[in-house]
Amino acid sequence: MDILEEIVAHKRMEVELAKAAVAPQVLYKQVEAILDFSVASMKQALTASHSGIIAEFKRKSPSKGWIKEDGQPDIIPLSYQQNGAAALSILTDMKYFGGCDDFIRTARHSGVNIPILYKNFVIDEYQLFQARLCGASAVLLIAADLSVAECRSLLNTAHQLGLEVLLEMHSKEELEYADLKPDMCGINNRNLGSFITDIDNSFRMAELLPEEAVKVSESGISNPDTVKALREAGFRGFLIGENFMKTANPGVALHEFIEQL
Known part of the structure; x- marks a missing residue:
């Protein structure tokens, strides 16, 4: 079993435990109560941004272990916003990435x-529904762990909830x-099975995607030079986490990165 298969197998158990704790019909009613409140569009933010950087709050990874175990969701995400991020990505998987839904709630508060x-x-x-309830604007769907039919169904449901979809290939x-x-169409430069990273993957895939797609690497x-080259290749979003999170002050690291752009 590769890493992705292991993660997805655990995620299935996790979801069943969550449903046992909060029944689906209870969660759905909680979300219904907030559907009048719209959330900011990530697609529009990336299209309008000069940097296009999606700064990621990522405390841990399966391949590297803890990156910043003491990273605070009420400090770093806000610092990212104050230092020019176009959007944020917040890991909500606990076992493999040290995250949770409350990190998004805390960031919003x-x-x-x-x-x-x-x-x-x-x-x-x-x-x-969990994503909508905690204050997310968009959700990640990963082609590698969903059939096309499953992905279509989830995408439609996300849109009904007012969430945008970043579909990762x-x-x-x-x-x-x-x-x-x-x-948004995401191109992951990291193979989720082996966790080997190859930035050239974005350049190879860019020309194969629909021209009108909002592309995210x-x-x-x-x-910064990589971001410049990717932008010339048609990308509008650039998801960066570890590069900032491994520093003493991720917000300042983001600011310096944007300055170089």
Whole structure:
């Protein structure tokens, strides 16, 4: 079993435990009560931004272990916003990434009002309601762990809840998922099975995606020159986490990165 298979298998158990704790019909009613409140559009934010940086609050990874175990969700996300992030990504997986839904709630309560991506392994519509309830603007759907039919169903439900979708692909074999017309097409430079990172993957995949797609490059970006080259290749979003989180002050690191752009 590769890492992705292990994560998804655990996620299925996790979702069932969550449903046992809060029944789906209870969660759905909680979300219904807030559907009048719209959330900021990540697609629009990236399209309008000069940097396009989606700064990620990521305390841990399966391959590196803890990156910043003491990272505070009421400090770092707000600092990202204050230092020019176009949008945020917040990890909500606990076991493998040291995150939780409350991190998004805490970030919102601290004053974050820019778009937030609910970064998790979404395999069940229940998780979409969890994402909407905690204050996310968009959700990540990963082609590698969903069939096209499952992805289409989740995408439609997300839209009904007022959430945008960043649909992540890694290989040419997954390009058919782009036909679902997600709000944003993500290209992951990291193979989720082996966790090997190759930034050239974004350049290879860019020309194969629909021209009108809002393209987001994910993982392994650590150099402003790489962002400049990716932008020339048609990308509008650049998801960067570890490069900032491993520093003493992630917000300042983001500011310095944008200055170089």
